Amino acid sequence: MTDKKIDSLKHANARRTRIPSQEEAGCEQESPEARQTEANWPLNPVTQRGQDPELYWLEKYGAADRDENLEVDIRSLYRTEHIAPEKLIQRLYTLRREADHQADFFVDELFANYKDIDELDKPQSYYKHADRWANRLIQGDSLMVMASLLEREGMKGQVQMIYIDPPYGIKYNSNWQIRLNDRNVKDGDDASLSGEPEVIKAFRDTWELGIHSYLSYLRDRLLVAKALLTESGSCFVQISDENVHLVRCVMDEVFGSENFVALIPFVKTTGSTEDYLSSVCDYLLFYAKKRSVLKFRQLFFERKTDTSGPYSMIELPSGERRRMNAEERQNPEVLPEGARVFRIDNLQSQSVGRQKGEGAACWFPVEFNGKTYRPNEKNRWKTNLVGCKSYF
Template sequence: MAKQSFFDDYKIKKEVLGVVKKYGKLPEDFRFDSELFDLNKALGVDKTAKLLYDGKKDKRTIIDKTISAPFQEIRKFGESKEKSEIEGEKYWNNKLIYGDNLQALKYLLDNDYKEQIKLIYIDPPFATQSDFSKGEVKAYKDKLEGAEFTEFLRERLILMKELLTKDGSIYVHLDQKMGHYIKVIADEVFGKENFRNEIIWWYKDPSGQTKTFYKQKHGNIFFYSKNNKYTFNLDDVRMPYSEGTLKQAEARTKSFGRIVKVNPLGKIREDVWEISIINSQAKERTDYPTQKPEKILEVIIKASSNKNDIVLDAFVGSGTTCAVAEKLNRKWIGIDAGKLAIYTSQKRILDIENHKPFIVMNSGVYEIKDIDRQVKIDENLYKDFACDLFQVDRNKKETINGVDFSGKYGNNYVYVFRNKGKIFRQDLKKLEDKLKGKLKRVYIIISQNQDKVYTNYLKINNTEFYIHKIPYSLIVQFAIENKDSSLIINHLRKNYILKVNRGNLKNTDDENAPEIDKKALEKINKISQVKKKSDIETKFSNIAGFDFVNTFEIEISEKIKEKKDGVEIGIDKVKIGDKEGINNLSMILVDKNYNGKSFKVSDTFFAEDDIEEDEEGNKKEIKGFVKTKKINIDKKGLGKEIGVIYLDDFGNELFKEFSLK
């Protein structure tokens, strides 16, 4: 196709035909030398070296075809009164977004964030997982993951470039394994002429014993600006002069009889930064693996942004970028596909005194503000819709002690709230008063925007309430369409899940596309969580689609033992959907001094065993709770209430609160 248009466009067809007619073939110079046949030039392809690999997509396809996963507000810390400069946003709120960054970035791009972000820092996982497999399989996997990882990052870099302001910059933090491939890719995306530095982060630490090669003690950070004019605050990040330089200046001043000046702010910063890794006692330490020192971000943020600029980190991990941006009075957006990352970052910001308001959001559903007052929803239709959404059996409607249940999920009754205003714990108490302990377990459905219960599990007297929330956007969609609920659900699935053209899913822009493969759907619409700590370093999620926030699925019973040295939670029974067993959980997060409102993770427990290296390079095995069937919370900092979040493989959460004696 390309050749065809080349000949058409350049009007040389005739000339070439003439030559061929006359000589019977093309003369050698025409074939090899002539400008005429510089196809690349004619097609506007430049001659810079490029990285070629299987699966490399066209840039336009990435920008145009990536689906955007709108944000849904999950919780808010503080009320912002600061006007937003983003069109369509009234007040500015710093944002912590849970979801795959590709579709979250696309959403930002589609929603007035184009050219709004001054600085981006990313520190993606390094995709070195295959190092652990052996032989040929490893070689093959390495290649595969090499290409897959490169494209994974390239797609994101392309979107990030669109988000950068004209005078913006990006810093891409990598290591020796993938760094050089990504440098070539980043040159392609941002232009070689905009490459500013390869910063070497040099860290001295004694760990890691090697015998046959040198110890690796540096990271690589590639710094690109979007254009040739960009924010760079040279004076804000100067470095101290060496003693030698200062002495020399002093000596020269004496011998020349005139003052040899040194800049009082220090010398111009160089591209090798010696910054120590976070030691076990450091105040900033969060225990999140791969956490980077705040000092690195401090330099980057000071150099490449000004107060009130927006700083983005799309692989936010423990929230280093957001925490430093917060302290330096920048606006920030952090994205991560791991629930642990979101909770760790949330705690980190909450711990900053006088932090600005921020919102935690899920990327996977969308929100239209203030619409609930404008729409009227037929009560019965709404209830049917809610039941269908969560696969409740509507044929099993029942009235018990004056409470109208809309159906059953498994063996338990489901109550759908359809109040006008917010729904509080008090409302559940009223239900319990009527039921008088007649039912042991009740499932509740409320709409996300009415939620003042702030939990998805609550035990009142002897009744356990499992609370499930319908994403607000779905209700709005429902209200707008207000027709057969199955049509709406199909519509949502089509629009938010199936636009992704991958694997055995068909692109359902085509109305006649066959039914969806349910198994594939399960895989696609949930982000799977890591099960062991060491996976955080290496695993990258690449998920696109629509995610339901809470489902009915998790049921857990536990035994709490208060001991001299803390609390032991023994996990008795785990049931997630129809799967039984503790191995369906990925992580348990604990806030050992829960204030009843904002969850601040203090302890994290992983499902699977892992090997951890201490600062001296000694290895020790950490037992996962799948084997031990219990977790131990030590007494340091233990309060009267503890909050526990159980996460399943897909990031569904069950929150429980326990009071200690």
């Protein structure tokens, strides 16, 4: 059996702040960066500037409904275990090949430079020095985790994309999974409740006001998520049709309606469980931190050759264009080598009466055979400049 090298994608220049291990909990308090215990953000930064209508819900600004800041406790995130998947696979391969039952699966190679630090200086090194980048899986309350990444580890403006899959805000009892090995939680079922009164109280306090508590819960996390995003960053929130309209209003308040990018539906089921029309889609709300500089890569799929529909023209390698004959339409395999199938269509959209500035992404000059073409005053091209270039 030949030897194999198993590796993973690494970013040579990427670094992240050094944090203490679980065994060193408390030692980081000697570092000035760890002495901050609280951070705050304006609860509604966009509507305070008067740009968008404001959605109102109970206790939006606290129990007294005063215009206050969001205050979050800053906690330390501790390292508990280092796992490099490529190292595990390599060792499993070695174990199989050499029958080495003494192989050490969890040798820590990512933080090898720790050996160069004097034990007495470790507390002063936390949050000041950087190690090689390593992905992390963090268990904890998302609000406190993001606040810690912001304030303790200096990740403000460093995140390219955040994807949030929150509770859908429908049946609040079913948001509570009491057992790790059982995800079947029935709404209001006593068997799904914990026997610990403290746990019950904490859960009831979280969703005490139902949808009103839910909107505050989501708004708080969006505020901190926005601070983490880089200027070209994106935020996606997954939600169902019951509350998509409310969540979009909250995201308008946090990010600004001008930074809305798209509402993306995706199929969730093939069943019909409602009395009337059943919903078959959930949605992704796509917002940019700053739409004008959004980092976005357009995806295009290659259309399969379909000669039975409107695609009845071919362009030969010589540049000649003609209609396909009956044999070519019935069997695309007999098309001349290098032939491209296409259809003739109107290049401008059919909508009229657009306001000035609307659809600006599809208003641009196109040069072809030494001549410049532009859409007329009322219409736009059917695609933007990126889509146009993909055809040439």
